[in-house]
Each structure stands twice: as structure tokens, then as C-alpha cells.
Amino acid sequence: MLHQLQQIAFMGFFFLLPGIIGARLAWSKGRNPFLWFLLNTCFPPTLMITIYQGPVRPVEGHYRQCPKCSEYSKWRDSVCRFCQTDLIA
Secondary structure, three states: OHHHHHHHHHHHHHHHHHHHHHHHHHHHOOOOHHHHHHHHHHOHHHHHHHHHOOOOOOEOOOEEEOOOOOOEEEOOOOEOOOOOOEOOO
């Protein structure tokens, strides 16, 4: 019984946890969370890709698009990090 619980804990920690984290990160960057949950669950190293990829669209509370250069900046930034344009709240 203890061996079975250890196997379940191992599967959850090394496969399910990266899937959940990857889905949350993908959602915050405007990507499909279900697809990234499946990718990160089946292939946990893809979590690094999910962490470092940029947003694909503005996401309220996470990322916004600069009106001048169309690059994405974090929501809390008041100035675009690429062209130094003031971002309108």
C-alpha cells in the first residue's frame, strides 16, 4: 500500500504539477491552457518553454500592448521597455 502511494505521489509531483503550472502560465500569457496542460504533463521539460515564451495578446492584469511599437509589457509597467512610450492605464 505504501509503495502504491509513493508511485502516485511521484506521478503527481513529476507529471501533474508541471502540467498545472504550465496551464496557469499559458493562461496568463493568452495561450490555450488545456493544450499547454497536456504538453507539460506529457513532457515536463516543456515547462521551460512555457515560462520563457511571451504573450500572444494583451491579458487584463498581466500584459498590455504598447500603442507605438506593439510590443507587450507587463501590466504594472508605466513605460514601454522597448521604446520608452508612456503606457495608458
